[in-house]
Amino acid sequence: MQRKDAAVFTFNGSPTAGLREFAEELKQTFIKNGYVYQDNPEAPRLVLNFISRDNAKPYRRRAKATFVISLLELEEMPTEPVKELYPYIVRALSNMMVSYTPGKGAHFLTLELGHYLEPEGPAFYERVYARINPIACSVLVIDNVFEPTLEPELWQGDEQTRALYRAGRKLAEWDLLPAPFPIETILPPEDLRHVKRLYGIGGLSYGNLSARKDERRYWMSASGVDKSNLSEIGRDLLLVKDYDEEKNAIILQVPPEVVPKRVSVDAIEHWMIYREHPGVNAIIHVHAWMDGIDSTQFNYPCGTYQLAEAVAEKIRRAPDPNRAIVGLKNHGLTITGPSVDDILERIDGKLLPQVPMS
Numbered sequence: 182m183q184r185k186d187a188a189v190f191t192f193n194g195s196p197t198a199g200l201r202e203f204a205e206e207l208k209q210t211f212i213k214n215g216y217v218y219q220d221n222p223e224a225p226r227l228v229l230n231f232i233s234r235d236n237a238k239p240y241r242r243r244a245k246a247t248f249v250i251s252l253l254e255l256e257e258m259p260t261e262p263v264k265e266l267y268p269y270i271v272r273a274l275s276n277m278m279v280s281y282t283p284g285k286g287a288h289f290l291t292l293e294l295g296h297y298l299e300p301e302g303p304a305f306y307e308r309v310y311a312r313i314n315p316i317a318c319s320v321l322v323i324d325n326v327f328e329p330t331l332e333p334e335l336w337q338g339d340e341q342t343r344a345l346y347r348a349g350r351k352l353a354e355w356d357l358l359p360a361p362f363p364i365e366t367i368l369p370p371e372d373l374r375h376v377k378r379l380y381g382i383g384g385l386s387y388g389n390l391s392a393r394k395d396e397r398r399y400w401m402s403a404s405g406v407d408k409s410n411l412s413e414i415g416r417d418l419l420l421v422k423d424y425d426e427e428k429n430a431i432i433l434q435v436p437p438e439v440v441p442k443r444v445s446v447d448a449i450e451h452w453m454i455y456r457e458h459p460g461v462n463a464i465i466h467v468h469a470w471m472d473g474i475d476s477t478q479f480n481y482p483c484g485t486y487q488l489a490e491a492v493a494e495k496i497r498r499a500p501d502p503n504r505a506i507v508g509l510k511n512h513g514l515t516i517t518g519p520s521v522d523d524i525l526e527r528i529d530g531k532l533l534p535q536v537p538m539s
């Protein structure tokens with residue numbers, strides 16, 4: 182699946198002195214690779230948003246599918262990138278942050294808390310472009326269609342949803358924090374509301390979990406919910422019925438009286454895996470790590486069709502796809518199992534809250 186919109190990008194705000202050359206070179210590199218620059222377009226694919234230490238002004242998206250990357254000049258390379266850069270990614274409501282230190286290089290930070298460095302040197306701008314382009318080209322599967330057709334006997338859940346409830350409690354106990362600080366302390370309420378809407382486009386959550394219901398359907402955690410209390414059907418846990426390729430939407434069955442929440446953005450990934458592997462009955466995705474796991478670099482954010490395909494491909498190649506652990510470099514783990522409890526047993530006590538970065 183490819184994006185059908187034109188590869189339009191734009192700048193927002195104005196670059197500080199040290200960012201001017203960086204911005205111009207990057208602009209030329211994007212154009213050389215087929216992108217079209219426009220001033221103030223209606224629905225650009227990509228926005229490069231210039232911010233400064235005192236002014237992390239957000240770009241207000243008019244289209245959900247617009248990716249915003251904020252650029253910040255720093256005199257020194259960050260020593261603790263997550264701590265130093267994460268407040269800006271949130272304040273500037275971005276999908277990604279790049280800090281640039283003239284003469285040294287660019288440091289990237291994603292909403293999933295992954296971070297990595299591109300040092301200045303040969304082909305610097307091509308390398309920066311190669312980090313950004315896959316994100317700008319990926320297709321988010323974030324539309325939900327709710328059908329009030331859930332069977333009454335499932336309105337209170339079933340054995341599978343109770344297993345997910347127990348698993349959610351475990352994940353919460355293991356303290357896999359969604360962000361390195363309480364977000365509400367650095368954002369005014371209006372921005373906080375906007376960030377909450379942004380939950381739908383990835384990040385600020387520490388993962389998701391699901392369990393197969395039957396051949397075609399599975400239960401999955403809602404987007405941005407408290408994992409320690411996955412109890413209400415249609416609000417904390419949703420039954421995924423299908424993926425509608427035409428509409429690029431996830432189809433959910435909910436009880437008729439419930440105002441439903443959106444399903445986790447990774448529903449598309451779980452959908453692909455369940456469809457392909459009848460022996461997989463549960464999937465857990467965490468923004469955490471385990472020792473001894475091979476990792477693959479995917480430059481795609483959570484919730485994109487491309488990330489889902491890349492993970493599905495890794496699971497296909499695993500020695501046992503029904504019990505696979507796939508490492509997503511700078512991001513986290515996706516783990517399959519014959520049951521929720523089987524996965525929990527395999528990861529109990531082994532998760533490291535810090536994902537190794539490179």
Ligand SMILES: [Zn+2]
Nearest residue numbers: 293483512513
């Ligand atoms: Zn993720």
